[in-house]
Amino acid sequence: MAFLEITGLRKRFGSLEILKGIDLELEKGGFLVLVGPSGCGKSTLLNTIAGLETISEGDIRVDGRAIGDLHPSKRDIAMVFQSYALYPNMTVAGNISFGMEMRGVPVAERKTAIDKVAKVLQITHLLDRKPSQLSGGQRQRVAMGRALVRDPKLFLFDEPLSNLDAKLRVDMRIEIKRLHAATGTSIVYVTHDQIEAMTLATKIAVMRDGEVQQFGTPAEIYNNPTNLFVADFMGSPAMNLLTATIEGTGNDLHVSLARPDAEPLRLPAAQVQSLAPYAGKQVIFGIRPEALTDPDGADRNARQLVEGDCLIDVVEPAGSDTFAVTKLGGKEVVARLRADVRIVPGQNARLAFNLDKAVYFDPQSERRIA
Structure with missing residues (x-):
C-alpha cells in the first residue's frame, strides 16, 4: 500500500x-x-x-x-x-x-x-x-x-x-x-x-x-x-517539436521534414504500426537536442542512427557542449554537439539523428501516438 x-x-x-x-x-x-x-x-x-x-x-x-x-x-x-x-x-x-x-x-x-x-x-x-x-x-x-x-x-x-x-x-x-x-x-x-x-x-x-x-x-x-x-515543458534545452509529414505506405514509411532552400529531409519512420494511420498526413515529430548530434558524438548503441545534412544558422559554445541551431519543419532546431566539434554558421553540417529517441504526437489532440 x-x-x-x-x-x-x-x-x-x-x-x-x-x-x-x-x-x-x-x-x-x-x-x-x-x-x-x-x-x-x-x-x-x-x-x-x-x-x-x-x-x-x-x-x-x-x-x-x-x-x-x-x-x-x-x-x-x-x-x-x-x-x-x-x-x-x-x-x-x-x-x-x-x-x-x-x-x-x-x-x-x-x-x-x-x-x-x-x-x-x-x-x-x-x-x-x-x-x-x-x-x-x-x-x-x-x-x-x-x-x-x-x-x-x-x-x-x-x-x-x-x-x-x-x-x-x-x-x-x-x-x-x-x-x-x-x-x-x-x-x-x-x-x-x-x-x-x-x-x-x-x-x-x-x-x-x-x-x-x-x-x-x-x-x-x-x-x-x-x-x-x-x-x-520537461528538458533544458527543450525537446525539438517539428511539423512533419508521414510519407509512404505499409511498412515503408518516412518522416519528411522541410528544409529551407533544399529538398525535404526524409528519415525512416520507426513505430510503423502506430504511424500507419497517419500516412499522407502531418504529425509532430519530437527529438531532444542530445539525440541530434555530430556523427562522431552519436550513441553507437542506437539501433536506428540516421545522418542528414543541415544548414547551420547559429553556433553556441557552452563549455562542456556546443549547441547548433538549424531549421527543420519550419522551426528552429537545437542540436547538442561535442565541445570540440568543428562547425561553422552559414555552412551545411552532417548531423546524426538517433531515431530510437524520436517521439510522435497528433497535431490536433496533442497526445503521443508513437
Whole structure:
C-alpha cells in the first residue's frame, strides 16, 4: 500500500475549480515533485495535503490514515515555506525548537534534538545567531531544521529555493538530496523548475490547469512524454517539436521534414504500426537536442542512427557542449554537439539523428501516438 494516497481530489473556490480530480500516490521514503507553470494548481494541492486548504471532493491518506478532515496540527506533517517564515527576534536554536517548546517537550530533549538536526544540516556554528545574520542558504537550512526536528510522517516543501541565486540553488538542491538520502523521509516538493524536478524526484507529477498531465519516474517523464505539453515543458534545452509529414505506405514509411532552400529531409519512420494511420498526413515529430548530434558524438548503441545534412544558422559554445541551431519543419532546431566539434554558421553540417529517441504526437489532440 502507498504511503501517501490522493484519490479523486477536487478543490473549488465558488464556481471556479482549481484541482480537477487528482490521483497520486507515493511510496514510503519517496520524493514526489509537483511541477508545472504558475497557476497550474501545484501549491493549492500542497496546501490541501497540509490542511491549509479544505478539499471539495476526494480523499487524502497518509500511512493508511485519512487526513482530509483533520486539523493541520493533527496531520503529523511539516511544511517548509518559500519565505522561510523564521522569527526574527529568536536565535537559530530558538527557531528550531519553538514548536517543541509549545508542545511542552523537556529542555534536555529539545537540546538533543536541536544538536542532532544542526549536525545533519551543518549549522551547529549558527545556533546562537539571529536570522538577520544569516545568508539565504543558511536561513533555508534553519527552516528545514525546524521541520526536521519534529520527525513528522511527511515533509512538504513549497518552492523552497526560488528566492536563492542560481549557484546557491544548485548547492541547496544537493543538500536536500543528501538530506533525503540520509534521513529516508517522505517528501512532497513543489517547484516550477523542471531541473529541480528531474534531479530531486523519485516520482514527478507534471501539472497543467489543475490536472495531472503525466505521473511517473523522472526517466519516464523525460523519455516517454504522454503529450506535447510534457514534452515541451520537461528538458533544458527543450525537446525539438517539428511539423512533419508521414510519407509512404505499409511498412515503408518516412518522416519528411522541410528544409529551407533544399529538398525535404526524409528519415525512416520507426513505430510503423502506430504511424500507419497517419500516412499522407502531418504529425509532430519530437527529438531532444542530445539525440541530434555530430556523427562522431552519436550513441553507437542506437539501433536506428540516421545522418542528414543541415544548414547551420547559429553556433553556441557552452563549455562542456556546443549547441547548433538549424531549421527543420519550419522551426528552429537545437542540436547538442561535442565541445570540440568543428562547425561553422552559414555552412551545411552532417548531423546524426538517433531515431530510437524520436517521439510522435497528433497535431490536433496533442497526445503521443508513437
